[in-house]
Amino acid sequence: MNNREEKRRDILIAAFKIFGRDGFYKAKVSDIAKEANVGKGTIYEYFESKENVFEEMVKFGIEQYLKKVTLLIYEEDDVIEKLKKYVLAEKEMMIEYGNIANIFFQEADKIGKEVREIVIKARNRKLSLIEDIVKEGIKKEIFKNIDAYLFSLAFIGGVHQFLVDEIRFFASNKKVYTIEDFINLFLNGIKK
Amino acid sequence: MNNREEKRRDILIAAFKIFGRDGFYKAKVSDIAKEANVGKGTIYEYFESKENVFEEMVKFGIEQYLKKVTLLIYEEDDVIEKLKKYVLAEKEMMIEYGNIANIFFQEADKIGKEVREIVIKARNRKLSLIEDIVKEGIKKEIFKNIDAYLFSLAFIGGVHQFLVDEIRFFASNKKVYTIEDFINLFLNGIKK
Amino acid sequence: MNNREEKRRDILIAAFKIFGRDGFYKAKVSDIAKEANVGKGTIYEYFESKENVFEEMVKFGIEQYLKKVTLLIYEEDDVIEKLKKYVLAEKEMMIEYGNIANIFFQEADKIGKEVREIVIKARNRKLSLIEDIVKEGIKKEIFKNIDAYLFSLAFIGGVHQFLVDEIRFFASNKKVYTIEDFINLFLNGIKK
Amino acid sequence: MNNREEKRRDILIAAFKIFGRDGFYKAKVSDIAKEANVGKGTIYEYFESKENVFEEMVKFGIEQYLKKVTLLIYEEDDVIEKLKKYVLAEKEMMIEYGNIANIFFQEADKIGKEVREIVIKARNRKLSLIEDIVKEGIKKEIFKNIDAYLFSLAFIGGVHQFLVDEIRFFASNKKVYTIEDFINLFLNGIKK
DNA sequence: TATGAATGAGTATTCATTCAT
DNA sequence: TATGAATGAATACTCATTCAT
Structure with missing residues (x-):
């Protein structure tokens, strides 16, 4: 299966939850990572920036x-x-x-x-x-x-x-x- | 006469403008101070916090x-x-x-x-x-x-x-x- | 006395020491601050960046x-x-x-x-x-x-x-x- | 034949170029790998560290x-x-x-x-x-x-x-x- | 053996808040 | 009372290194 696409999706779903809860500025990249069960650095493998x-x-x-x-x-x-x-x-x-x-x-x-x-x-x-x-x-x-x-x-x-x-x-x-x-x-x- | 009340008002009006333009997180206390023509410290004479x-x-x-x-x-x-x-x-x-x-x-x-x-x-x-x-x-x-x-x-x-x-x-x-x-x-x- | 000029000088002297010891990349802004006996943020009051x-x-x-x-x-x-x-x-x-x-x-x-x-x-x-x-x-x-x-x-x-x-x-x-x-x-x- | 020795050499030549261009700190291991046409991990098969x-x-x-x-x-x-x-x-x-x-x-x-x-x-x-x-x-x-x-x-x-x-x-x-x-x-x- | 996806330690920088003047 | 210089907590992002494949 397309693992890369899957992980990207996981991160987006996590982002959805965290941004939804905290708004853009209060949300921490590290929280999105934690929610997505990936490392902080992984976010930056899939996206350029917050x-x-x-x-x-x-x-x-x-x-x-x-x-x-x-x-x-x-x-x-x-x-x-x-x-x-x-x-x-x-x-x-x-x-x-x-x-x-x-x-x-x-x-x-x-x-x-x-x-x-x-x-x-x-x-x-x-x-x-x-x-x-x-x-x-x-x-x-x-x-x-x-x-x-x-x-x-x-x-x-x-x-x-x-x-x-x-x-x-x-x-x-x-x-x-x-x-x-x-x-x-x-x-x-x-x-x- | 009521100079204190007046200055408080000035700050609120400045805050209105700056928060309106930038939102809570992006807005800087120093910008509100500048807009209100007061020192940054003065804000804290009138209000407890951002x-x-x-x-x-x-x-x-x-x-x-x-x-x-x-x-x-x-x-x-x-x-x-x-x-x-x-x-x-x-x-x-x-x-x-x-x-x-x-x-x-x-x-x-x-x-x-x-x-x-x-x-x-x-x-x-x-x-x-x-x-x-x-x-x-x-x-x-x-x-x-x-x-x-x-x-x-x-x-x-x-x-x-x-x-x-x-x-x-x-x-x-x-x-x-x-x-x-x-x-x-x-x-x-x-x-x- | 011109306190601002003095502190700027202190920071430069500290920078001189730290950059001299560690080179640009290894040197930490926080070390320069410590050496100059100022807070990390103070460096940025006097200079734009490392x-x-x-x-x-x-x-x-x-x-x-x-x-x-x-x-x-x-x-x-x-x-x-x-x-x-x-x-x-x-x-x-x-x-x-x-x-x-x-x-x-x-x-x-x-x-x-x-x-x-x-x-x-x-x-x-x-x-x-x-x-x-x-x-x-x-x-x-x-x-x-x-x-x-x-x-x-x-x-x-x-x-x-x-x-x-x-x-x-x-x-x-x-x-x-x-x-x-x-x-x-x-x-x-x-x-x- | 001595493929291992050859690849080690390739990496060193690439390192020579990249370190020469960027200096030790600015140089990225991944750039050396790219220059040597090997994977990032491969560098670590031949060398202990940057x-x-x-x-x-x-x-x-x-x-x-x-x-x-x-x-x-x-x-x-x-x-x-x-x-x-x-x-x-x-x-x-x-x-x-x-x-x-x-x-x-x-x-x-x-x-x-x-x-x-x-x-x-x-x-x-x-x-x-x-x-x-x-x-x-x-x-x-x-x-x-x-x-x-x-x-x-x-x-x-x-x-x-x-x-x-x-x-x-x-x-x-x-x-x-x-x-x-x-x-x-x-x-x-x-x-x- | 070779790879590159995943990781997290490490660091520059920002900015609310304090406090000496 | 008013100020702004000084501060350091907080956080985005980088990159050497690891390890499952």
Whole structure:
């Protein structure tokens, strides 16, 4: 088997965990090494620098994420179900990977141009996913003829906040909302 | 007269700028001192540590921000206009202070419990602002009887994404949306 | 008193000792700091990098050295005495500073362009010192009309080897030569 | 056939080149391996350590060098021609191997006792070569009855400086000296 | 025997914090 | 009270050496 590729993957998964927990600056290369069960020097056999590990981790993570979401969405026919599946996929990612997504977007900016570009491209692919669903819904005359891009912005932002609330600020005494509750807001609007 | 209070304020404003530009870890205490036109040691006459400066800056920034939004909103009578004013206030903040808000939320986590609590409290106050508008709208029978908290989550998230798109990923060839366009999505929903 | 200038000097003197003992690569910045009785960080308040410390030490050492030699030579009237004084000055330097001169010339090459240029310039000033003596001797009709530059090369090289032998490879059973013995070789030649 | 001996030689030749270019500390074992077209691990099949490679390279280089000089000198009958041949041999070595000789002498000190001893022994053999020529010249009544050892020091040092000037600090506008010019200084002296 | 992937000891450098002035 | 010179803890990265294949 391709042992080199495997070890590279191990390091990226470890980086994913450590960067996700500590952010770029607080994370120590030696911690990533420990987590990956390799020596500190080994990291540098596979990556040029801490920055480069971050960069490749972002690429790797984004790819994993987009694959997952895309798959879930394409399994569905109904556009409303597709939107629900998107929320579900995001939820799973957030549970699994903590706030890595935030770190992608937040710290990428300061780390270097290339990371920034990767992240922007990923963001656009995510927006496109929703745009496509909306366009399909418009064509199928399920949705009004609204601007698909504008909606995707609102929706993605809304979903993020909704999930952050549920997952990260969870309090036992808080009312729990279903995905339907949430989606209905976007479907029906609030104006009487 | 209150020279001490004034200098503290100067430092906080400088911290706001530097942390906003560089994030917590990349920001240097000496840069904040330079920006505030004080000596490096002076910072430590007013604050216990870099973390404490960050903490106090977050409190200060949030207070400023909430004051501004609250004021704008209470100037209006019409609930829909109030929502627009919220978007406007957020937009101004984002233009003026860059992504400081993200830094609040993102890095606060790693910096310490107290900051985290401050940020959560602020987030809740922001959500309450919207909640109150929605409840008023429901009472006035302008809005449906939806869950005000759930809406505030969706709305705040959506606004954030909308503004990030406009301000940070602005591209000359991109379609420009009005705040009305955006608000209408939430008012009318997308389902036919 | 100019404390800053003083401390800079202390560091350079420490660097002189440590680089002289260990060479550029083996020398540790922390050892220079210890030798200078300052903290490691202090070095970086006065110099940009280890390279820069080396560079400045070379400048400093060369200046000291040339001052000394020049002074000794100008005290004398007789050209042959001047040559002897040069040998004496070199000898004192070699005893006092070990093989720092070799390190100047040897390692300067690898460390950076600027150091290299400083060292070359110093070498030329040293050659000029001898050249001037020779030219004076020719004018005074004490010396033959030989090429002064060529002689200075031969003389400086010869002196170096002579002193290295005496100082560094000293063995108790070895015949000891006087400076006169040595100088006479150059004065009279070896051909019958 | 003697493949082992051959590969050892290849490594030493590569070491000669790399150490000559970079000096002991800057030189990387991996670069020597690459230059010798062997794996990094292979170096350690033939030598105990980087230091040992250096040590053996010094021995090897010195042996090559002394063989060459000795041969050239013994081809000649005339003592003055022998001195010229020595200069020529040194010149060729300096052109071919850069400043490896300096590195021998300079860095040997820091690397270990054994290398130091090898280098000293080699230096003495070199001095002996010249000494023997001088003694021969004295016997043949071509040279004055000077101290042969003292002369060899002066001569070897002078030659080194002369060649360094010609080869390493060569400048197109500089006067070019012949070996005769140089030798004549030593033969005739400078005193009128 | 030959290899190069893996390792971790070792070191330059940064920067929050202290404290003498 | 205000300062900035001095400090050393902390950490990315290099490279000689080992060892499984």
